[in-house]
Amino acid sequence: MTTAKSDTISTRISKTLADRIISGAIEAGSRLRQDHVAEEFGASHVPVREAFRLLESQGLVVSEPRRGVRVAGFTREEVREVAEMRASLEALALRNAFPHMTKAILDTAEEANRAGDRAPDVYAWEEANRNFHRIILAPCGMPRLLKAIDDLQTASARFLFSGWRAEWEAPTDRDHRAILDALRTGQADMAAAVLARHVQTIGQKRPK
Amino acid sequence: MTTAKSDTISTRISKTLADRIISGAIEAGSRLRQDHVAEEFGASHVPVREAFRLLESQGLVVSEPRRGVRVAGFTREEVREVAEMRASLEALALRNAFPHMTKAILDTAEEANRAGDRAPDVYAWEEANRNFHRIILAPCGMPRLLKAIDDLQTASARFLFSGWRAEWEAPTDRDHRAILDALRTGQADMAAAVLARHVQTIGQKRPK
C-alpha cells in the first residue's frame, strides 16, 4: 500500500499503477498511453516506458510491439493458473522454510493472522493475509522463489478485489491456524499440503 | 539461438545479451554499461535500458537503482533454487498437459529426444533437451506457467554451459524415455514424479 521510498521515478510510477490495477481502479483491457501517464506524473515518457516493463514482468499488463500496453485481463482460466502456480510454489517454499522455523516466527505469523481477523475491509484483510504467507515462507531463504510467489500473490489480490468474491470468508483463517499447528508439531509435509489446498481454494470461489 | 525477427531494438539487444550471458561469453558479476552496449549496437541507450529490464525480469542480470546492472551470479544455492522451482512447476505443467496429450505429441517428443542423442556438442544437446521439455509441457495451455518455466530453463542452461558439469551424461535421456513410457501407459503421476526428480538432478552434478 505505502509505496515506501523508491528512488527512481520508474519504480514510483510502476507502484502507483500497480496499486490501481490491483484495486480495480483501472479495469482490465484498458490501454495505458505513455504520454498521458507521463503528463499525470509530471515526467517524460522514458521512465513511463520502463515502468510498463516492470508491470509487464509482474503480469499486470501485456505489451504488443508497436501497439502499446494494456491492462492484463484475467479469465477464469488465468485465475486458476495463478492459483495452481501459487499452490505449487508456496508448498515448495514452506518445505524449505521448515528447517529454519523458530517459535518467534510462528508467533509473528499468528499475530498477522489475528490482524486479519480484526480487518475492517477487504484491503486490510488482504494485507494481513499476504503478511501471514510472507512470514512463514521467508525463512526458506530462496529470493527468486519468494519474488515469484510475491508476483503471484499480487495477481491473486487483483482477483480478490475484483468483486468475483463477494465476501472474504472465515475458512481461510481456519486454514492458517491448521498450518501453524502443523508447523508447531513438526509436520512439515502436512503443513505444505494444507497450504497448497488453501491457496487453491482462492481460485475456486464465485465463478462470476 | 537464432534470435528470429524481433521488431523492436530493445528485444534484439536483449536476446543477443541473453545469449552471451547464457553461453558464458560475459561472465557472472561483470557490469554492463549502457553507453558501451548502445555504441556496440549502434543505438542510443534508451532501448538498452529497456533491454536491461527485460533481462532483469528473466533473472539474468540484477539492477541496483543508480548503480547500473551486472550479470547475475549463480551460487550453488541459486542453482539448487532454480532446479527445485523447475521441478515443482514442470511437474505441475505435466499433470495439466496430460489430459491433452496425443500420440502425435509424444512422437514429436521422442524425435526431439533422438536429436539429443545425435547432438555433437553441449549447445545442440541443450536445444534438443529444451525442445523435449517444451513439447510435453506445452499442451497444458497455461501461458504464464510456461513462461516461468522457460525463464528457469534459461537459468539452468546457463549453469550447464558454465563448465560446472564436465560432460552431459546419458542418464538424462533414460529419464526422458521413462517419462514418455509413463505418459504412453497413462501414468500421469508417475510421469510427473520422474520429471521432477529428473530436473532436480541437474542442480546436483559437479559441485564445482
Add this chain to the structure above:
DNA sequence: ATTACTAAAATTATCTATAATTTCGCAGAA
C-alpha cells in the same frame, strides 16, 4: 447500408542533449 480507401491525428519508439549521481584516483594526515 456497407465496404474500401485515403489523409489526418494520435501514439509508439528512438535519438540527442542535459542533469544528477556514483566511482575512482590521488593527495594529505594519522
Add this chain to the structure above:
DNA sequence: TTCTGCGAAATTATAGATAATTTTAGTAAT
C-alpha cells in the same frame, strides 16, 4: 603504511525533440 576527504571522470537517469507506425475519421464507390 593505511585511512580519509576532495575533485575529476565516468555512468546512470531523465528531459525534450524527431521519426516511424498505428489508429481514427471521413469520403467515395459498390
